[in-house]
Amino acid sequence: MRASQLLIPTLRETPAEAEVISHKLLLRAGYIRRSAAGVYTYLPLAQRVLSKIKRIVREEMDRQGGQEILMPIMQPAELWQESGRWDVYGPELFRLKDRHGRDFALGPTHEEIITALVKSELSSYKQLPLLLYQIQNKYRDERRPRFGLLRGREFIMKDLYSFDADEAGLDITYRKMYDAYVRIFQRCGLRFRPVEADSGAIGGSDTHEFMVLAESGEALVVFCQNENCSYAANVEKAQSSELPKPVAELLPLEEAHTPGQKTIAQISKYLGLPESGLIKTLFYETESEVVAALVRGDHDVNEIKLQRVIDCARLELASEAIVTKLTGAPLGFAGPIGLKNVLVIADYEVSVMVNAVTGANKADYHYKNVCPGRDFKAGKIADIRFVKAGEPCPVCGGVLAEAKGIEVGQVFKLGDKYSKSLEATFQDENGKTRHYVMGCYGIGVSRTMAAAIEQHNDLNGITWPAAIAPFHLVIVPVNVKDQALMDISEVLYRSFLESGVEVVLDDRPERPGVKFKDADLVGYPLRLTVGKKFLEEGLLELRERRSGKTHFLKEEEILSFIKDFIKSGMAL
C-alpha cells in the first residue's frame, strides 16, 4: 500500500481520554477510534493486526480438531432463563426487545446456545469429543469501560466449547487447548505465563489464565523461579506453603496499654515488634453471619480464598457499627480472645504463632504473648491469605517471584454445569444416558492486540512482534521530489510486493523527520530509508524498529535480509 492512500491518522498529541500505554498508542498511531464508551472502530492497521492474530488462532484451533462455526450475537432470552443466567447475570448483560416485545441478550458468552445446539444435534458418544469454536464480537456492559481495548463493551473473542463423554476425555481436551494456547501466544511473539486461577462463580473445576506479562497489567501472578518447576498462579489462587515456624517459650498472656495505636504499623512501632509478630483481625459479613478472619500482621486476607472456606455467596467487610457491637471496642482494638457468636477463621500461619499481639477488644489496649490454641480457639484453620514474592513454591519449595500480567486467554473445565441445566445428554457405549462433560476456552483477540502493545513499546511508539505487525516494512524515500529516489523506491516496492513482503511505500510529500516519527509510532518492524547514501554509495539503510540496529545494504541484498528477518519473527 501507498501511505498517501492508506488511512493512518496519526496524532501528535496523546488524547486526554487514554490512561494506559496501549490505548494511547492505538489512538496516536491511528489504529482505533472511539465511537462510544468502550466501543471502537478498528482502522486499517488494527484490522490487519486482528486478522493476523485471528489466523494464528484459527490454525491452532484447527490443528487440535476444532471446527469453526458462527453463532448468533442476538440470543433469545429463553435459553438464558433455562440456564438460570438471565436473572443472575446482572447489568453487565446487554438486553433488548424485538418489535414483538420478545427479549434478547447480546452474547457475552455462548454456553447456552452451544449446549442447546449440541443437545439437539448429537446423541451418541461416537461423535465425541466435539470441539466447536467461533471468532466474533462479544458484549459486556462494563460499569466503567476503560483502558481502550483492554476493557471494552464490544470486543472480539475466540471462544471454543468442548464436549466430552467423561472427565478423562475433558482432561485430554483441556490439555490440547492448553497446548494450543501456548503455541498461539508464542507465535504472536508474546512473553506470557499460563497460571492457575480460581474458577469463581461460574462453577467448574480446573482453570488456567494466560497472562501477557507487562508492568501495566492489572493482574498479579506468582511463579516459581526454579527453572525446572512450572508452578505459576494468579495471586488470587496461589496456594501458600508453610513458612518457617517460630520457636519460642510460651510467655503468659499480658495486657498492654496502646493508647491511640490502631494500625499494624503503629502497634508494631509502639511495641517494638515486627509486623509478623502481630495478628490482624478482620470482620466480614456474609449473607447469613459475621466471621472474623485472622492473618499475620504482614499478610493480607485473600477474600476469594476466604469465601471458598466459608462457602458463602456474598462476602464484604463488616461495618464499623457491627465491629464495635461485637468487640465492645472502637476499630483498631479487635482480637479473637473472648469473642462470642462469631466464627473465627485463622490462617495457617496464625495458628503456629507464639507470643503474638492482638487487640484486646477494649479501647487503647492490646494483648501481648497471645498463643493461638492456648488463649483462643479458631473455629477453622485454613489458607486464607495472599502469597507473596520470596515465599516457597507450593510444588517444589523453590522461591516464588511476582509479576504483573494482562489476562488474554482462559481455559476452563465447565463439567456438567450447562449440560445439566439445559438437559443435554448422549448415550454412552452401554446405552446409558449421560450429561456431556464440557469445557470452554476463550481468547480476547482485540485484547491480545492491546496487550502486545503494553508489552512491546518504547518512547517512540509500538515495537510489534513481526508475526502480528500490520506490515513488515515501510520504505521511506527521503524526498519524493527526487525522481531517482522515487524510481528506486518504486522498484523495491514492487519487488517486495511480488515476494509477499507486506510493505508500505511512504510516498507522502512530508519531511523525512515526520515520516520517521510516524514509522516509529506505527511500529513497522523494519524501515528502509532511500536517501543520499544510495545515490552516492549505492547503499540503503535498513533499520530494525525494536533493537534500533541499522544495516547498510546493497539493493540486491535487501530482499533476502528482509525475508530472513520475517521468517525468524514467525518462528514458533
Add this chain to the structure above:
Amino acid sequence: MRASQLLIPTLRETPAEAEVISHKLLLRAGYIRRSAAGVYTYLPLAQRVLSKIKRIVREEMDRQGGQEILMPIMQPAELWQESGRWDVYGPELFRLKDRHGRDFALGPTHEEIITALVKSELSSYKQLPLLLYQIQNKYRDERRPRFGLLRGREFIMKDLYSFDADEAGLDITYRKMYDAYVRIFQRCGLRFRPVEADSGAIGGSDTHEFMVLAESGEALVVFCQNENCSYAANVEKAQSSELPKPVAELLPLEEAHTPGQKTIAQISKYLGLPESGLIKTLFYETESEVVAALVRGDHDVNEIKLQRVIDCARLELASEAIVTKLTGAPLGFAGPIGLKNVLVIADYEVSVMVNAVTGANKADYHYKNVCPGRDFKAGKIADIRFVKAGEPCPVCGGVLAEAKGIEVGQVFKLGDKYSKSLEATFQDENGKTRHYVMGCYGIGVSRTMAAAIEQHNDLNGITWPAAIAPFHLVIVPVNVKDQALMDISEVLYRSFLESGVEVVLDDRPERPGVKFKDADLVGYPLRLTVGKKFLEEGLLELRERRSGKTHFLKEEEILSFIKDFIKSGMAL
C-alpha cells in the same frame, strides 16, 4: 477432515418451517440451525462457504483500493439523531439502552459511523478518493423474517463506503465497484445480472442491483435480448418505450350498457374488444390528495414510478368509499370523463389511444370510443406502468425478456446526503470547503450463499459452484470394515490434503447408500468412490456432482484430474 468428526447433522425430512429451497437444503444438509426467527447459527459447512465468499469479496475490494476496517455493531443514537434517521427508520431498527440509559442501535448500515469518522480524520482533497469497507453482522428487525438466510434479522454483509471530491470522482469509483461486483459474482460461479434500480427513499441518484437469477427469486427484472445491448433493470425501474400507435378514425363518444361487468376481463369479453382497447382507472391516496392513474387495460400501474411522478411520501390505493364518493358509481365503473377535483395521470400509452373504453362513473355503464385529449384531459402524462417481456428495449429497440432474481448486492450513489446532514467537509485544491460526495456498496454475504443454492440445486441436494463449495471432494470407501479399501482411502486422503485439495474422508460406519445420499445433499462437487472396482481392476470412480458425469480413473490419474476440475471452477 474425517466425516466421523465433522459436525454435519443431515436430516432425512425437510423441516416444516422451510418454504424455499435454499432454506430447506441449508437445514437438511446440516449447514445452519435456527436460534430465533431470522437468527441462525452457521455450522462448519456454512462457515466454510462463507469464508470462501468473504475471501473473494476481500480480494476484489482490495484490488480496487478498498481498505478493510471494522466498525461497531453497537452504534450510539446521537449519530442517528444527527442524520435524522433515528426517528424515521421505524421498527426495523433494533434499539437498546445501556446500563446508564443511553440509547444505541444495532447497525443495519453504517453511513452515520463512517461519515463521522471521515469527518474527524480527513480534511484534504489529497486523501481522496477513500474507500473503506468491512464485513460483519448487520441487524434488521424484519416484520416477517423468512426464507431462511434470504430474509433474516441478523445477517452478514460487506459494506463499502466511498468518499470522493466531486461527482466525476464518484462516477469513477462507482464504476470500479460495479466492475468489482461483476468479478465477485463471476468468481462465485453465479449467473447474475446487474440491473438498474430505483434509488427509492434513501436519496441519491444512480443505483444498480446485482441479481442472482433463480426461478424462486422475489424480484422481477427485464433485460434486452440483443446480445450487443446490456440494458437490464429491476422491473420497478425499467423504462417503458413507445409501443406501436393505434391508427383509426375517431368515432363519436357513446355510452354502453354493461350490467354487472366490472373487471377488465369481463368488459373485454362483454364488448368483444381486446384488453388493450380498455383504459384502467385506479384511485390512489397520498398524504395530501387523491389522484386517478390511467393505464391501458393490459398494463399494470407501477406505483414506484407513480410515486415519483406525484412526488409524494405516501401512496396507497384509495378506499371503496372514496372512489364511490368521487365517481358517484360503484367500483368497476370509474373513468376519467367528468371527474372533478382529482388529478388525472395518464400513462403515455393511454394518451395515444383512440376509441377506447372507460367506466362512465355510473352504475352498469361504460363509455365507448373514448379519445384522450378529445373527451378528457389528463393533468399529467408520464411513464407510470410496468414494462413486460416482449416490449422494445428503451436503449436499442431490441426485445425485452423477463427473469426472476434474488438481490445479492447493490451499488449506490449517495451524493452528499450524509456529508451534508453530518457536516462532513474537506478543503478542495482551491482551499474551498466542500462536502464529500459519497457512495455505498453492499453485498449480502450470507444471502449470496443462499442465493447460490437457489440457483444450484437438484432433487438430491446442493450443486455448488466449485469456488464456494465447502469442500472440493468427498472420498467414500464403500465398506469401512474392508481394510484394503480403507488403506487406499487413507493414502488418497493424505495425498489430497498435502496437495491442498479440500477433502472429506467419509469414514463413518454407514451403508454406501447413506453416504452417497449425504454426499449429494451436502453438494461436494466431486465424489470419489473406493469400492470393489478398485480391488478388482484398480479403478476408482470419480463422479461430478452437478453433471452426474462419472469417470473411472487409475490411482495415479486422480490428483491431476481433481486439480484441473478445481482450477476450471475457480477460473474467472
